[in-house]
Structure formats: C-alpha cells, structure tokens
Amino acid sequence: MKPITSFFFLSTLCVLQHVALVANSQPGKPVGGQPGKPAGGQPGGTSGPVSGNQIEEACKYATNKDLCITNLKKDPNSQGADLVGLALIAIRLAAANAADVESHLRTLMINNATSLAPEVQQGVSDCIEHYTDANEQLDDSVAALSAKEFNDVEMWVKVAVGDAAYCQNAMKGQHTVVEQKNKLFMQMCENVLAVIKAVTQKG
Secondary structure, eight states: OOHHHHHHHHHHHHHHHHHHHHHHHSTTOOTTSOTTSOGGGSTTOTTOOOOTTHHHHHTTTOTTHHHHHHHHHHSGGGTTOOHHHHHHHHHHHHHHHHHHHHHHHHHHHHHTTTTSOHHHHHHHHHHHHHHHHHHHHHHHHHHHHHTTOHHHHHHHHHHHHHHHHHHHHHTTTOOSHHHHHHHHHHHHHHHHHHHHHHHHHHO
C-alpha cells in the first residue's frame, strides 16, 4: 500500500472509531435511534444496544471463537462498542496484521536478496504483491462498513482472503514464518466475516 493510501486508510479508521465512541457516550440516546426509541426500531439500526456480552455475540459465528474473542478484548476500544464498532475493530486488527506480514516479506527480500533460492524469491515477491492488494481490499471494506453496505464488506474481505490464499500457494513447501503469519491473517479475516454475519443476523 502506498504511503498516502496508508495515511487515508488509518485516518478513516480513527474517524469512524471516534464517531462510534462519541455516539455510545451520549446518555439516553441509543446508536442510530431517537431519544427514547431503541436503535433496532430504525432503518439500518442493525448495530443494536450495547450489552455486556457483546463481544461473545459478535464472535458466535467465528470458526475460532476463542481467537476472535481474545483479539477483540485486547483492543481497549472494544469496551462499549456495538456490533458495527466491533466489526470496524476486527477489520483494523486484520489490516494491522496484513501490514505486519507485508513488512516482514519486504525485510526478508531485502536482507536475503542473494541467499534465497530463485523459487523462494519469486514466492516472496508474489506474496508482497498479494498483500498490497489485500490491504487495498480492507481499505475498501472500511468504506463499505461506514456506508453499512455489509454485503460489500463481505465481498472485499473475501477477496483479501483470496490474496492470502494465493500467497500461501506461492510459498507452498516453504515452512517459514511467512506461512504462520499468513494463516493468522486468514483467521483474522474470518473473524471479520463472523462479526459481519452477527451484525446482519441481528438486523
């Protein structure tokens, strides 16, 4: 992802998170609703009221529920967040992981340019390209989430998972840190899809 793209991506995340936290902090006014009226009674009010077990609710469709719950609870912004806010956090965590994988790949290529076997070099190069694409898909998913276009969020996240799968194939047979990081990224994307499913099912 280009530096300017990364800047706008992170800026968008921060603005969305701030809006969600401000909305939740207003007493007597549910998110997406009118005073005295529950958010679920309004069009698009799929986020619903905040509850103590909201993270468990968000992760109930996750394949690896423990990982989903643990990751969301680690983020301080998850306290008081509704389901849509938790979906944003899940995307942010996946994006941070993707950036970490891409950084590791670039460092690997730079530090081992002469020692890596040609097929490994090609695999790393392919992975860098796919993770650049994956970051862009997650950027698009944030924009879709802000518009509450949940089907589009699913589509972009699934494309990002596809990019990770291509990377996995490119590194096939190479049991490296990249393989482990790649699998973790795919699991984190699956967590995003699980939270989005919880949002749409509640609505």
